[in-house]
Amino acid sequence: MLGSMTRTSSLRRGRMARAVVIGAAAALALAGCGSKSTDSGTEGGGLSIQPLVQVDLDGNEVAAADSKAAADPAGDGNAKCAPQSIAMAGPLTGPNANLGLNIVRGAKLAIDEFNKANSDCQVTLKEFDTEGNPQKATQVIPTIINDPSIVGLLGPTFSGETKATGQVLSDAGLLALSPSATNVDLTKNGWKTFFRGLGNDGIQGPAVANYLLQTGKYKKICVVADNTDYGVGLARTLTETLGSVADPSCAVNVKEGDKDFSAAVSKLSSAAPDAIYYAGYYAEAAPFVQQLRSGGVTAEFISDDGAKDVEFVRQAGDAAEGALISCPCGPSPDEFTQAYKDLNGYDPGAYSTEGYDLTTIMLKGIVAGKVTRADMVEYVRTYQGQGLAREYKWGPTGELEKALIWMYEVK
Numbered sequence: 001m002l003g004s005m006t007r008t009s010s011l012r013r014g015r016m017a018r019a020v021v022i023g024a025a026a027a028l029a030l031a032g033c034g035s036k037s038t039d040s041g042t043e044g045g046g047l048s049i050q051p052l053v054q055v056d057l058d059g060n061e062v063a064a065a066d067s068k069a070a071a072d073p074a075g076d077g078n079a080k081c082a083p084q085s086i087a088m089a090g091p092l093t094g095p096n097a098n099l100g101l102n103i104v105r106g107a108k109l110a111i112d113e114f115n116k117a118n119s120d121c122q123v124t125l126k127e128f129d130t131e132g133n134p135q136k137a138t139q140v141i142p143t144i145i146n147d148p149s150i151v152g153l154l155g156p157t158f159s160g161e162t163k164a165t166g167q168v169l170s171d172a173g174l175l176a177l178s179p180s181a182t183n184v185d186l187t188k189n190g191w192k193t194f195f196r197g198l199g200n201d202g203i204q205g206p207a208v209a210n211y212l213l214q215t216g217k218y219k220k221i222c223v224v225a226d227n228t229d230y231g232v233g234l235a236r237t238l239t240e241t242l243g244s245v246a247d248p249s250c251a252v253n254v255k256e257g258d259k260d261f262s263a264a265v266s267k268l269s270s271a272a273p274d275a276i277y278y279a280g281y282y283a284e285a286a287p288f289v290q291q292l293r294s295g296g297v298t299a300e301f302i303s304d305d306g307a308k309d310v311e312f313v314r315q316a317g318d319a320a321e322g323a324l325i326s327c328p329c330g331p332s333p334d335e336f337t338q339a340y341k342d343l344n345g346y347d348p349g350a351y352s353t354e355g356y357d358l359t360t361i362m363l364k365g366i367v368a369g370k371v372t373r374a375d376m377v378e379y380v381r382t383y384q385g386q387g388l389a390r391e392y393k394w395g396p397t398g399e400l401e402k403a404l405i406w407m408y409e410v411k
Contacts, residue, residue: 047313047321051331052407057203059210062404067333069386073110073360074117079367081121085149086111086362088125088355089140090157090180091132095257095283098309098349100132100157103179105344106355107154109336112343114363123366125359126150130161137161138168145172152177152362152376154355159183159230166191173373175380177362179354182305182328183233187397193377195394197358198351199328199403201230204304205237207405208326212275212302213245222250222273222299224264224288226280231256234304235279247273254284261288265295273299281306286315293319305329308350313410323410328403329354330389357387 056062088107090100104127111125128144130137137156144150145168152175156162162181169176170191177195178186184202186194199207212218223246225235239246250271252264268276276292276299278285285307292301301320303312305327313320332340332348336356340348365379384393393401 047318047410049308049310049313049325049408049410052324052409053211054404054406055207055211056404057207057210059207059212059214064330065386065391067386067388070388071357071360071364071385073114073356073363075114075364075367077117079114079118079121081366081369081371083122083124083149084151084366084371085124085126085147086359087128087144087147087150087153087155089128089130089137089144089153089155089161092127092129094131094133096132096158096281096306098311099180099281099306099351100129101346102309102349102352103154103157103355105340105346106179106348106352106357107359109340109343110356110359110363118367121366123363124149130156130158132158132161134158134160134164137165141165141168145169145174150174151366151371151373152380154179154358154362156181157351158228159186159233160228162186162194163229166194169193173377175362175373175377177358177380179358180305180329180351181230183229184237185233187399191398195380195398196400197354197392198389198400199405200399201234201237203403204326204328204405205234205239206241208277208302208304208407209238209241211407213242218245218274218300220247220250220271220273221245221275221277221302222247222252222268222271224252224254224268224276224278224280226258226284227253227255228280230281230306231279235277238277238279247271254280254288256280256284258284259287261291262295264288265291265297268292268299269295269297275300275302278303278307280304282309282312282315286312286320289316289323290319300324302326305350308408310347310349320410325408325410327406327408330406333388336388353387353389357389357392360387361385361392 091097128140159181170193179197182201225231302324308325308327370376370379
């Protein structure tokens with residue numbers, strides 16, 4: 001138990017002894033701890049999103065990296081600098097706000113630990129709400145660019161808003177370090193300042209598809225996609241890898257913001273698939289799975305990192321039970337979970353560890369004297385180090401050199 005320790009000291013001490021439990025052993029261990037909240041909290045009749053297995057591009061199980069050597073944002077406590085600022089841009093309000101709030105709370109934890117340990121180098125986190133909307137993001141990002149105190153950006157969060165603002169961020173020379181934008185094409189635009197802190201959908205789609213194929217359980221899967229850049233791209237890569245198992249006659253397209261899925265439910269009910277894969281966000285995934293179950297559709301429900309949030313479970317209730325959810329985001333180690341909750345009042349969720357890790361990298365850059373935008377971009381470009389979620393090292397396009405996918409289950 002960590003209740004008798006301070007939040008900061010418990011995390012720093014715990015880091016030296018921490019290792020993320022992985023694979024099937026993790027699933028069995030977590031299954032025996034039904035009363036213990038996970039990185040996505042416990043909602044919906046005691047249901048929660050629990051880690052199941054980490055897989056590679058071919059769907060094979062891969063042991064998680066030992067995170068005990070993860071970079072400590074506090075450093076050695078001897079940092080000296082003029083006051084600095086880091087920005088975060090993403091949805092802090094709106095239907096999918098939790099996905100942004102998970103990130104900003106992870107960033108707050110890293111900065112809180114840093115500031116408490118380094119009285120001669122104080123860093124401010126400036127938060128900017130895009131609602132996850134590309135049009136809103138194009139209005140918000142110029143404000144960030146025009147603030148000379150901001151040395152780096154954590155974000156943008158969603159693929160659509162990243163696509164809409166990546167060029168202007170690149171032209172301004174401002175680091176855009178995204179913990180969650182996964183559309184494959186984002187790193188094909190020639191942007192000079194965009195770095196992705198997790199695997200893209202070109203990895204997630206095939207990895208999940210190959211994992212599902214290896215189980216031998218599925219002869220027919222219907223793929224449902226929303227109309228966002230994220231949903232369309234992920235559904236495409238998944239479908240291509242599933243091959244004939246993805247039945248094109250029961251593929252369904254829906255729109256972001258939809259709440260009535262009766263037409264889709266009718267089509268899927270007639271198709272009688274073994275599973276339904278939903279590519280999109282929790283705001284639509286929750287009512288969709290509810291309506292599937294109410295309509296008598298019992299096919300296994302599978303979704304993605306956009307649905308990996310406590311709000312999916314809370315809003316879907318019992319209909320979420322048994323759902324499989326993929327995510328390039330890593331589980332939250334116990335000490336991090338406690339520290340995060342102590343500071344924020346909430347359990348961590350999807351991308352919380354990425355928000356913490358990527359903020360830590362920028363803080364390490366500040367400590368190293370990289371306090372101009374150009375220097376910060378170059379620092380990240382050549383960075384290599386272990387975080388809580390994974391090792392971070394980027395290739396020339398801003399993609400991680402190594403990225404894996406986690407499978408989670410609602411139970």
